[in-house]
Amino acid sequence: AQSVAQPEDQVNVAEGNPLTVKCTYSVSGNPYLFWYVQYPNRGLQFLLKYITGDNLVKGSYGFEAEFNKSQTSFHLKKPSALVSDSALYFCAVTGEWGSNDYKLSFGAGTTVTVRA
């Protein structure tokens, strides 16, 4: 069965500093990986995805993520964090259609707080 781990419940950084939100996954076959962001009392917004190709994926709002197959990781990064990046971030994974892992599974979420 597939799973996603976000080892940090909270990440705190100062504005202007680099931001990293960690994610590791487990899935049979090739993984399809996603990052979403959620603001208070709102649904989730799609940030970026990895399907195939370059391991470094660029997404919305200056975020990027690096797929590392050997470490089964897909960490989200932003070179210079903004106060407005403060939100709840979810990593998600799905496997290949026809496998038992084709449904989307979410991590538990990481709360990011960027202080001015």
Added chain:
Amino acid sequence: GAVVSQHPSRVICKSGTSVKIECRSLDFQATTMFWYRQFPKKSLMLMATSNEGSKATYEQGVEKDKFLINHASLTLSTLTVTSAHPEDSSFYICSARALQGYNSPLHFGNGTRLTVT
């Protein structure tokens, strides 16, 4: 593009009553929609997969007679919480894919905060 509208955003109801939540894809057709429940500790739990024109597929442990799902058209799915109890109070979120394919991203509604008194 790819907007999912969910209504209402907040609802308060009394124990024993039923509440209907609507999820609409505004600018695309969605053969499949997904209903999630988000608990206070943040995690998202997939409740069911809503299939247009057929019965929903419920995840293990989700009571299908309590959480009625209807997907009457390619742009509308509804979740009805029947005989609501305080433990049903939660944040419910729907989602759909604008493009075919399990590796395309989900687009989410803004969620419904249900409070059962």
